[in-house]
Amino acid sequence: MISPNAFFHVALKVPDVGEAVAFYREHLNGDLIEHEQPNEEATGATAVEHAALMVGDKHLYVFDRAPYEAAGLVDELPYGVLHFGYTVxxxxxxxxxxxxxxxxxxxxxxxxxxxxxxxxxxxxTRIELLEYVD
Structure with missing residues (x-):
């Protein structure tokens, strides 16, 4: 058994990141932290459009593809909830x-x-464990 430090985020895969950001900002008062689009040379995990929002006291990550999906570490995933994450x-x-x-x-x-x-x-249901490394 493990004891996570905190519930950290939910990650979603959506067909239109900008539309999802607008929805969460308008309807749940989400605060946009970042919105990044990959440049033309991006490959693998960096070839992903994503946005991060604070909704209430938790992070919401919105992706056009999961970074681990884009890197080829898992098969293509459907739209919807990708995972939720706990820090350890x-x-x-x-x-x-x-x-x-x-x-x-x-x-x-x-x-x-x-x-x-x-x-x-x-x-x-996919669960992510995440650790900050230097």
């Missing part, structure tokens, strides 16, 4: 604690300043 002190230790009990979608991988791993609950 040590992703590798958390994965070791869970390894016998859960189905992993993606083993620990570093993306920028984050180390992440994904696993599924019994119904197939």
């Amino acid at each position: 002190d040590d992703v590798d230790a958390a994965v070791a604690d869970l390894a016998d009990d859960v189905s992993f979608v993606m083993e620990p991988t570093v993306f920028g300043d984050l180390k992440v791993a994904f696993f599924e609950d019994p119904a197939g």
